Amino acid sequence: MQELEERIQSEGTVKEGDVLKVDAFLNHQCDVRLFDRMGAAWAEHFAGKKIDKILTIEASGIGIACVAAQHFGNVPVVFAKKAQSINLDGDQYVTSVYSFTKQKEFPVIVSKKYLNAGEHVLLIDDFLANGKALHGLIGLCREAGASVTGIGIAVEKGFQGGGDALRAEGYDVDSLAIVDAMDPATGEITFRH
Numbered sequence: 001m002q003e004l005e006e007r008i009q010s011e012g013t014v015k016e017g018d019v020l021k022v023d024a025f026l027n028h029q030c031d032v033r034l035f036d037r038m039g040a041a042w043a044e045h046f047a048g049k050k051i052d053k054i055l056t057i058e059a060s061g062i063g064i065a066c067v068a069a070q071h072f073g074n075v076p077v078v079f080a081k082k083a084q085s086i087n088l089d090g091d092q093y094v095t096s097v098y099s100f101t102k103q104k105e106f107p108v109i110v111s112k113k114y115l116n117a118g119e120h121v122l123l124i125d126d127f128l129a130n131g132k133a134l135h136g137l138i139g140l141c142r143e144a145g146a147s148v149t150g151i152g153i154a155v156e157k158g159f160q161g162g163g164d165a166l167r168a169e170g171y172d173v174d175s176l177a178i179v180d181a182m183d184p185a186t187g188e189i190t191f192r193h
């Protein structure tokens with residue numbers, strides 16, 4: 001998606017530790033009109049596919065998934081929670097995911113009420129790096145007996161391999177921008193086309 005690549009080039013910064021900082025528009029301050037056009041791009045890619053529900057993960061996927069849902073007939077958006085809460089009751093699907101930016105393991109929890117056998121699920125997230133978050137969500141879907149129709153990602157860091165591993169497993173991963181290389185010394189960012 002050319003617009004997303006341009007925003008990354010103009011407003012993104014490259015940090016040590018393979019971190020791309022795009023919090024001016026994607027995952028701290030949110031450009032809702034950009035999110036809307038990202039949703040339209042995923043809707044075009046997944047056109048004709050049955051999608052009952054969108055599943056994402058706290059925190060940064062939530063806003064993007066909610067805006068994107070408007071392009072998928074306003075299907076419900078469920079987000080996996082990364083902490084137990086007194087507001088989480090009943091049976092839960094639980095796994096554990098290592099958070100890339102927080103550098104620690106979190107429980108990842110979805111109430112059994114909101115993920116059901118036979119549902120066709122679209123996974124959406126802001127970033128795909130090593131694939132830990134997505135493998136967690138895929139595991140929850142598998143446990144529930146739901147099927148993963150596809151995966152929509154805003155920014156994939158291709159050089160970290162998580163996206164290509166998922167494609168090799170047969171998942172339809174639609175990343176709107178794939179960064180193939182980035183250099184913290186020069187700030188140079190190279191996209192895959």
Ligand SMILES: O=P(O)(O)OC[C@H]1O[C@H](OP(=O)(O)OP(=O)(O)O)[C@H](O)[C@@H]1O
Pocket residue numbers: 027057058059060061098099100101102125126127128129130131132133134162
């Ligand atoms: O492919 P991976 O290696 O799993 O990296 C991608 C994940 O990392 C970020 O989550 P993180 O917990 O770092 O931050 P967040 O709470 O802002 O979503 C991002 O939102 C993805 O969920």
Ligand SMILES: O=c1[nH]c(=O)c2nc[nH]c2[nH]1
Pocket residue numbers: 018019020021022023027100101127128129
């Ligand atoms: O803001 C972010 N920048 C990143 O490089 C990244 N990788 C995973 N999750 C991420 N979030």
